[in-house]
Amino acid sequence: AQQGALxxxxxPTFNGQRVAFDSTTYQTTSGxxxxxxxxxxxxxxxxxxxxxxxxxxxxxxxxxxxxxxHEVDVPGAPWGRGRAVSFTIGVDSIVNxxxxxxxxxxxRNGMYWTWATGYIFLKLExxxxxxxxARRVYEIHVGGYKAPxxxxxxxxxxxxxxxxxxxxxVDVALDRFFDAEPAFDITKRPSVTDAR
Numbered sequence: 001a002q003q004g005a006l007x008x009x010x011x012p013t014f015n016g017q018r019v020a021f022d023s024t025t026y027q028t029t030s031g032x033x034x035x036x037x038x039x040x041x042x043x044x045x046x047x048x049x050x051x052x053x054x055x056x057x058x059x060x061x062x063x064x065x066x067x068x069x070h071e072v073d074v075p076g077a078p079w080g081r082g083r084a085v086s087f088t089i090g091v092d093s094i095v096n097x098x099x100x101x102x103x104x105x106x107x108r109n110g111m112y113w114t115w116a117t118g119y120i121f122l123k124l125e126x127x128x129x130x131x132x133x134a135r136r137v138y139e140i141h142v143g144g145y146k147a148p149x150x151x152x153x154x155x156x157x158x159x160x161x162x163x164x165x166x167x168x169x170v171d172v173a174l175d176r177f178f179d180a181e182p183a184f185d186i187t188k189r190p191s192v193t194d195a196r
Contacts, residue, residue, distance in 0.1 A: 009071045089122065
């Protein structure tokens, strides 16, 4: 079968609207008004699942920075139709245990804790203000791969019968991050570092 590249296009949204970095204010269900200045995260283990139960995987780690439009090309996608695409957000324990690497995993990318000896899987930063809370910066940095605090998670996107010729838009719904259950009140924890 003829092959090409699957193009994943990561698109940050808030309540269904595309996020404008450093310019638009969004309101969480807890009443905080927030802006976004940075969103970076690692994607690894991208797997393309074909209609015939075949699959093609890549072990590469990709640093996704969606502050600007960001696309990830995955070579080897069959030009036919697909069933699903799956990937992991974060860096697996094996790579973390091996220490600093090069390329996307180079510590110079600002996604490595030297004090905790491990990768930051996700960085989300911006400003916040709320009734009774003066405008300030917030920073959410998440990592950690050891039980019981494994902060990697798998994503599977069903794409039944979809052609790989068009980019696959991956909606990064930031409103769900702030409005999830149990509720996360950013005004009470504006600086979160989870490296367990």
